[in-house]
Amino acid sequence: MSNLGRTTISAAVAGAMALVLAACGSAEPGGSGGGSAGPRTLKLWHYEGADSAMGAAWADAIKKFEASHPGVTVKFEEKGFEQIQKTAGMVLGSDQAPDIMEYNKGNATAGLLSKQGLLTDLSAEAAKRGWDKLLSPSLQTTARYDDRGIMGSGKWFGVPNYGEYVMVYYNKDAFAEQGVEVPTTLDEFTAAMDKFVKAGVTPLAMGGAEYPAQQVVYQLALSKAQRPWVDAFQLYKAPVDFHGPELTYGATTFADWVKKGYVSKDSAGLKAEDMGVGFISGKYPIMVSGSWWYGRMTTQVKDFEWGTFLWPGNKMSAGSSGNLWVVPERSANKDLAYDFIDITMGKDIQNKLGNAGGIPVAADPAAITDPKNKELIENFNKLSAQDGLAFYPDWPAPGYYDVMVAGVQELINGTKTPDKVLDELAGPYQENAADIGN
Structure with a gap:
């Protein structure tokens, strides 16, 4: 605000102005009023x-x-x-x-x-x-x-x-070299990865030290899940059987993927950034991760053509706002x-987000011009329309992120069986359910 320290201002005016300044600078408890003048x-x-x-x-x-x-x-x-x-x-x-x-x-x-x-x-x-x-x-x-x-x-x-969701990023050039089509079922997906393994290529970029690996386990679990199971797990609407078909399939299949060479054993110590850089550099032909990587793919992938597809065969995917x-x-x-x-x-920032490779929630659809960006948004809208956003595996309980990371690292390292890992996932979850009265 302007400097009011002029000697020519009358005492009355100065007093009035002081009140105005006090009103402008006052703050309610918690700071909601806006701080000092x-x-x-x-x-x-x-x-x-x-x-x-x-x-x-x-x-x-x-x-x-x-x-x-x-x-x-x-x-x-x-x-x-x-x-x-x-x-x-x-x-x-x-x-x-x-x-x-x-x-x-x-x-x-x-x-x-x-x-x-x-x-x-x-x-x-x-x-x-x-x-x-x-x-x-x-x-x-x-x-x-x-x-x-x-x-x-x-x-x-x-x-x-x-918005955001987990999808499959793939190297189109590597797929073409191996004669692999974009899979539409989980069986086709695993057959594609078998081809890469036979060619001496580890197909899946992975980060076991942070969120990526647990999201793959969750995607596998979701292939056997329906909305009531997701609501039970995420919203505590019903008890969750950690040895039921959903999580059992997720953990055992992921461990099997490691044994088959789809996932490298050293990925237990790799972070999300390591995973992304590995895919961007062309080292791995496939990366399963979120739409938050999309903008980087657009600007940083230089040496090959790339694309995305929804996890094959699933009606639900990790994703949310x-x-x-x-x-x-x-x-x-x-x-x-x-x-x-x-x-x-606002519309202008939302349109910017969409054209930069994000998924806006309030953009003008006609303002999104890039075909890839349109596909990204359309796939999100498809998941949303079919009630397919299943949130993320680490959400249900405080501290659960670290529990999930430790569990998938044990699956990658082979230090514990899927059954034992599921026991470890169940404990903190059930303790939290008891704490909140479920």
Whole structure:
């Protein structure tokens, strides 16, 4: 704001202006009023790479936000997914909390923080700004959490502005060299991988030290699953048999894939980035992972033609809304955080997201021009229309991500049988079910 320290101002005017400034700079408990008078800073964290679709769209959103908010600067800090995953609870309870950040959705993450009182209730803003109209009921599942921290109902504690799902990325040139067609069934998929193994090529890029391997196990489990099983596992709507046909098939088949050479044994120590770089470099002809890689494939794959297809034979796939914008309860600039979320939900940023290789939730379909990007969005819409978004395997319980990582590493290393690994997955899940009264 302007400097009011001129000696010519009368005492009355000065007093009036002081009241105005006090009103502008006052903050309600929790910082929702907007901090002190003068230049302000919106502290923003997210973990999307600059060359990803989300990173590109949000960079534009930052520019638009600063242009529409004179005197406000966005202080953006890129954080690693694992970094936020492991430290969010501690950081958000301190004075180091950002004003707005990207956070993983689900019971184990956003749900847990909401239950701990670390996130701002966004319900009033969602209604006021129309976010509840822009997001379909299925996409709202991950935005809302009840008093137990279970997603699907209750208050809004986050806002997703994109969708995501797990698919199969493939090297078209490598497929052509081996005479492999795009598979439409799981049997055709395994037959294709057999061809690569016989040619001396490990078919699947894999990261066992982070999320990728557990998502493959989940995809296999989903090939035997129906919606009631997913709702039981994710939403605690019924007891889950960890030795039932779904998870048994997922764990035993994945272990068998390692034995058959579809997955390299050293992948137990590889991270998601290692997996992605391996595929991008042409080392592996197939990568099973999420749409969040799509933008990087578009910009970084230089030496071969590539494409994607839905997991063969499945009606359901790991997928959901994208990660959430959350506003920490200790945010000092909640009003600015709400404005920034609103900008990311606008048509121009949503169209940018779609054209950069993301899956927008509120774009103009006619504005998406690239054929590959259209296919990406159409496949997501297909899954969504057939009730095929099955969330992610690490969501149900706090700390379950690390449990899943340890389990799949044991499957890759062969240090425990699938039956024993399923016992290890069952324990923490059942403890959490008891804790929430199920």
